[in-house]
Amino acid sequence: MTRIFHKHRQPLLETVGQSLILLSLVVAILYGGGWYPDYGPIISAIIKGSAVGLLALFVLISTQTLNHFILFLALSASVAGDTLLALPIENSFIKGLTAFLAAQVLFIFLYVKNRLPLEDLSGVRVRAASLLWAFAAASLYFLYPHLEELTVPVFVYTAALISMATAALLSKFPVKLVGFGALLFVVSDSILGARQFMTVPDFTRYIVWGTYYLAELLMMLGVMLTVERRRNFGGYRFD
Secondary structure, rough: OOOOOOOOHHHHHHHHHEEEEEHHHHHHHHHHHOOOOOOOOHHHHHHHHHHHHHHHHHHHHHHOOHHHHHHHHHHHHHHOOOOHOOOOOOOHHHHHHHHHHHHHHHHHEEEEEOOOOHHHHHHHHHHHHHHHHHHHHHHHHHHHHHHHHHHHHHHHHHHHHHHHHHHHHEEEHHHHHHHHHHHHHHHHHHHHHHHOOOOOOOOOOHHHHHHHHHHHHHHHHHHHHHHOOOHHHEEOOOO
């Protein structure tokens, strides 16, 4: 990649877009490190949601295709999930899980819509997808005794999550961005599930947030850098 941002006819929009991504990174780091004033759980939830929310705003102002709009909706659903999980409300986990389920369904639709032809699928992609399902089965095996009344929601969400990652690996988008980002999403949610239902070291919360945010960032960039659009718009792409 030689340049990510390549200005053509809309320098102001390019500048705003770059600023949104940079601000998103700053907010993500501040939230992940806990380096912000503690004004209560509501402010914390807003800060948490703002990290991916700024990425969604970047996509919104850059939208030119249906792919872009679907990506915006998926990121927006993720923001809702982030916020609901952080709020001190009743059933916050199941509500956040539902929002993220909606995000996974939207990502699946986006990636299936842009799937690679069968003849272009490499063995590496197919094997990676197969390993994902084996990993999911093993994870659910160990989590099952701890799930109780949340067994069905967790199983449904896991199926959607792995389907999303599989669709990402088999899509036309760059595997080093979208594919790797989807795998990071699986890692993040797997550790989050372990934290929710099992006893794990406290430092894993940093891994959950770091892998999750990086997953959203990479998947967003993978779509915005490579999807077709008008040549005169300005360039979020690999040159």
